[in-house]
Amino acid sequence: MRTIAVVNQKGGCGKTTVSINLASALAARGLRTLLVDMDPQGHCAVGLAVPEEQIEQSIYDVMVGESCGEPLRISEMVWKICDNYDLAPGSIDLAAFEQQMAGVEDREECLKRALSEVAGDYDYAVIDCPPSVGSLTFNAIKASSDVIVPVDTGYFSLHGLSKQLSTLSVLSQQCDNEINVMVLASMYDVRTKMGREILGELKKHFGDKMFKTVVNFNTKLKEAASLGQPISEYDPASKGCKDFNALADELVSTDSRAERAEMVESLQAKLDAISASADELLATAGVTETSTASATATMDEKLADFYGVRKLDDAVVFVSLYPRAEEVQIAGDFNGWQPEKTPMQKGEDGTWHVKLPLAAGRYRYRMVVDGQWQQDPYNEITEMNPFGECNSVVEVH
Template sequence: MRVRQDALPPRWGEVARKQIMRTIALINQKGGVGKTTCAINLAACMAHMGQRTLLVDVDPQGHCAVGLAVPDNQIEKSIYDILRAPAGTATIRDVTWQIATNFDLAPSMITLAALETELHGIPGRQDRLADALSRVSKDYDYCIIDCPPNVGLLTFNAMRAADEVVIPVETGYFSLHGLAKQLELIEQLRKQCRQDVRVRILATLYDIRTKLAREVLAEMREQFGELLMDTCINFNTKLKEAASFGQPITEYDPASKGFKDFQKLSSELMGPAPRVTLDLSKYLSEPVAHPLTAEAAIENAVEIVEETLAEIQDGVELPEPAVAGPIRRSNRAVQQDVRSAVETLARRADEVKAAAASHGMNVRRNGTTQQKLEEFYGVRQTPEGILFVAHFPNANSVGIAGDFNGWAPHMMQSDDAADTYRATLPLKPGRYRYRLVVDGRWQADPHNMFSEPNPFGELDSVVEVA
């Protein structure tokens, strides 16, 4: 349950702490690097470890509130009201929500996007966040600031207020390519702010199974060694599930790899560390060159696409089927998106192969696009009907039963390896419930994320046919 902080009684009897609040800003002008996920779960883990933590969202998208299940229609005041008010006339305590013990949130709203225009030309506008945080510095041990994916007044306010800056960087090629420019931009902001802040790089969305991620992380360590944090946030579906349920990972699954990663990150940030400042002459004196030759780069590109295809097909670390609730998009729409992604990746692999052939290079791809699609597990619509594909390596028989066949199991056909089972059913438009029967045991389809409870206290998988 999320509670407005001003609705709670004062914290009587609290012993004043000598520690001064440390403010950490998460900044990256590139979106999709897991910045908000890091901000939410870092703050939650610090609170879980007994540190009084404030999470401040200065991104007008307001995703911190969404990811922590704070009802948008109940947010009467946000950080926008604090930053637009004259200095000293409003306090962050007026807008904070208590998320958990030791964990408060100062949410954002879309109105924050107009702040830069409203404060244009007003002296001291770049110090408004620092001023607001200074008045609650005795109430918290740590403040985490989630910044917008752009450079403007809001990010400048965060830099002015911060003691440390953490740059979340996805372990992908384009993120690595833009990291040097991102560091240069942070250095320019630091000079404009005229303050010394510690800058650290945090590798996120790291998937050790892919060659690209391993190479990018190694390149980051070589180029930015002392700036790169020891902690690396691994790709973990539990983090995405936690956000969809409006919970930090500390509440959703404290046994997950995601929780352990953020616990390690919290310990690293909370522990003593030498102050590291940027020296562009050291890191950017020469352009960062990729060590691969042209031929090796093309072969590596093909391998990357193949690995990505394999991850989609194999359903790596699929979450438990989600109980049906308010779903904004239909199953069919999601299935079409996944199919489109697979087709796009396969087409790109074919294009890379053609480019390699034009240069006299022989790059091998395992299987055609259609074969890749046929190996994709789950449910999808085909010209012949609805195709169900399941992967059960140790099964002797797999059947499918549902509303469409009176719940009488229809045996699925297995391939030569006897681990992939398929069934194509000519279903009319509608919504159907079904289950798989694996060696006589009834269960939900592990490759279909959409399900709903049945009268027997278990889950039925759900498919929609348009």
């Protein structure tokens, strides 16, 4: 069984979208595929319409079962999504894993042992890791043969990229297995000059450490996730579906163990090379610690170069594209869900933006476009609300 961890400690980079739809594309090729959700937020279940209230056991129960005297196999708790596609759901209990397993010997190999028991049942396992570094991510790395690092092609995604990869390298130094690490450009918006320039630099500097496939920004992917469907089921003719089919094909084409033995370096060497490329890329793009001030000064000029929500010094910036809208507002926890309190400003190119000085915390919000309430199409972090729709979520640290 080939095991692939999708890792990025930065939220909003399309990590869960990649995990769900890559697993779906692999299953569509007749490959028995297991999706493992290691994120305490349990977004994979939401994205596949698995009712949270019906999830009685999660991957947490499997990982801690042996130490608690209640062993549980993955095969006993998986949800069958469709032919060749199973989900081992996550749960909020995962947030307590590190505390629960403190002092337990080999606790970083809990997931590896659990997956080894079902290795004969699947061809592929895809692990959606949490957007943080800790025991859960370390468990995923220890269990994996491959690591995919999705990087969205927005301006601020380059901040900390090298640091994030270096952190991953430190985590993996204790791994005794060789792991192939690849960077995946995701949420690419061909309409923006900044996106095109960053993609060009990624290709230039990362070379063979980067997938040839690029996952384009596609509203169909957002719609599919909000309806609890992989893109292959929601709209098989969409650009998003074609991108993930291409990614699955590219991944499968390297499945020959002999071929992979030649291309795989030690994880440490691989990440050192990627980190060096990231440093060079940051310098090329002018996004370094010493240039933060100048980047902030020109932020207003760059608002049209990315969409979504970003933290910028002492403010959170929301940017969206509604070229035909007459009025766009935001309603959320930060304004008592009163959209008239937070109108967005329209740019000449059809983008709408607003800066809010939000304190540290977790905020739910929705866009109100000409009176119509909807989730933010450029933010993949969502949660269901009491009305059966999705609120967008932003976490400010």
